[in-house]
Amino acid sequence: MNTSINKADGAGEEFLAFRLGREEYGIDILKVQEIRGYESVTQIANAPAYLKGVINLRGTIVPIIDLRIKFNQAEVSYDQYTVVIIVDLNQRTTGIVVDGVSDVLTLAPAQIKPAPALSGGVDTEYIRGLGSLEGRMLILADIEKLMNIDDLAAIDAAASSH
Known part of the structure; x- marks a missing residue:
């Protein structure tokens, strides 16, 4: 089996890999503006639990969402x-809290498989597919779909109350 990537059939996509728990x-790396250490946030009253608060990033008020809470992780x-x-979410700068960032990966189209259809009301709409690379399996998330309309409304409410 030839493992080299043929540039003619698509150069592949770059993804920022990060951990949430064991997953x-x-x-998409093009959505990522920067990676920063976690710092204290200004909390917002009546915000959903996953909306940790806001930070001032070079003059821009940026809402901080803890994806671990959003994904109902046991221990955060x-x-x-x-x-x-x-x-960058639909022209909104947003921060997402994760357990750690590992690396940037380039996946060829052949390394991306469609997301499996899961039963039991599991929401897989935000999953673009599964990426496999050298024994690793990545859940490729569409970050815009991950933040649904309710989340964006909460973010807007939070940002406008500041």
């Missing part, structure tokens, strides 16, 4: 590995 996710701890990925 590894990938998001903040340590030196906890990072905030600053992403």
Whole structure:
């Protein structure tokens, strides 16, 4: 089997790989503005639990969403590995808190498989597919679909109350 990637059939896509618990996710690198260490946030009254608060990023008020809480992870701890990925969501700068960032991966189209259809009301709409690379399996997330309309409304309400 030839493992070299033929550039003629698509150069592949670049994904930022990050961890949430035991799972590894990938998001489109073009949506990522920067990666920062977790810092204290200004909390907002009556915000959903996953909306940790806001930070002032060079004059822009940026809402910080903890994806671990959004994904109902059992244990959410903040340590030196906890990072905030600053992403661009529909012209909105938003920070997402994750357990850690591993690397940037280029996946060829052949390395991306469609997401499986899961029963039991599991929401897989935000999953673009599964990426496999050298024994690793990444859940490729569409970061815009991950933040649904309710989340964006909460973010807007939070931002406008500041």
